[in-house]
């Protein structure tokens with residue numbers, strides 16, 4: 083069986099800056115893997131190249147064995163890939179339900195009208211926003227905005243979810259709600275690449291971690307082991323702590 087996600091020798095430059103240098107890793111179906119590293123280490127750039135938002139300068143991205151390297155984001159979505167963004171960005175002129183319906187219209191299978199409305203309600207219920215479809219997005223609390231962002235990502239019926247610091251900014255009780263929601267997805271067999279700085283969440287959710295620094299993978303393996311490696315501590319905290 084093919085890996086759910088296979089990345090081989092991925093490269094990206096921004097002018098003279100090498101943002102991602104020869105990055106390779108696989109995700110097996112149903113795995114939840116943490117993609118970690120200090121600010122600017124290249125994590126979001128990797129996410130962007132997987133989702134098709136950014137063209138890579140070299141390397142290959144495969145989903146279920148299919149080369150999606152040069153595909154535009156809407157085509158990548160049809161291969162079952164969805165993502166959340168660091169900054170939640172619902173459309174403020176649409177209500178909660180309409181925001182999910184919009185995502186349904188552009189998903190793997192396109193849904194419109196009443197079907198889309200019912201499906202949107204299902205997605206909203208899954209993330210904990212049952213019956214809240216008619217609310218204005220501007221009235222949502224931060225955790226509820228995060229829930230909506232997740233419902234929008236789930237609208238395309240993905241089987242690979244790219245979560246880019248989706249848990250950032252939550253208070254401790256909201257964080258637990260967020261972790262539980264990701265775990266619920268995990269229990270349903272979703273494959274998840276989790277870019278995250280909150281180690282409590284990484285330890286709770288990820289079987290495996292991949293750590294980047296300055297565009298390169300510097301460590302990978304079981305989280306408990308990787309997070310103790312001197313190279314990882316040095317990348318996060320500097321020489322004095324390694």
Ligand SMILES: Nc1ncnc2c1ncn2[C@@H]1O[C@H](COP(=O)(O)OP(=O)(O)OP(=O)(O)O)[C@@H](O)[C@H]1O
Nearest residue numbers: 096099100101119120121122123124125126127128
């Ligand atoms: N569009 C862009 N143009 C120029 N440089 C960019 C662009 N996007 C990212 N970079 C640079 O590429 C490097 C990697 O950035 P990236 O956002 O991938 O890091 P990151 O690990 O996701 O960081 P963070 O944890 O802060 O989100 C950084 O030096 C960043 O400034």
